[in-house]
Amino acid sequence: MSAGRVIAYIVSAILILFGVLFILGAGGTGGGGWEWVGTGLILVLIAFFLIWFASRKKATTAGDQAVTLNIELPGNVSLDTLKCKSCGGALTSKNINMVAGAPVVTCPYCDTTYQLTEEPKW
Numbered sequence: 001m002s003a004g005r006v007i008a009y010i011v012s013a014i015l016i017l018f019g020v021l022f023i024l025g026a027g028g029t030g031g032g033g034w035e036w037v038g039t040g041l042i043l044v045l046i047a048f049f050l051i052w053f054a055s056r057k058k059a060t061t062a063g064d065q066a067v068t069l070n071i072e073l074p075g076n077v078s079l080d081t082l083k084c085k086s087c088g089g090a091l092t093s094k095n096i097n098m099v100a101g102a103p104v105v106t107c108p109y110c111d112t113t114y115q116l117t118e119e120p121k122w
C-alpha cells in the first residue's frame with residue numbers, strides 16, 4: 001500500500017470522528033444546532049470520498065505488462081539435432097512451449113504436437 005493511501009485513510013478516520021462529534025454536539029441546550037449537523041455531514045461525506053478515492057485500483061492494460069517465459073530443458077538436450085518424430089523436420093527452441101507445466105513441441109512443418117520427454121540416463 002502506498003504512503004498516499006495510508007495518509008488518505010488516516011485523514012478519513014479523523015474526519016469521520018470529528019463529523020460524528022459535530023453531529024452529536026448539535027443537540028441539547030448548549031449545542032450548535034443545525035449548522036453543526038451540516039458541518040458534521042460535510043466532514044463525513046468528504047471522508048467517504050477520500051476512502052473511495054484511495055481504494056480505487058490503478059487500471060492496467062495488456063500493453064503495460066511484459067511476460068517472459070524461460071524454458072529449462074532437463075538433461076543434455078542438443079537443440080540442433082532435435083527433429084520432429086512425424087516428418088523429421090528440424091526443430092528449434094522457438095517450437096517448444098510450456099503447457100500445463102510440461103514442455104510441448106509443435107512442428108512448424110506438419111503441425112504435429114507432442115510432449116518432450118527425457119530419456120533415462122541409465
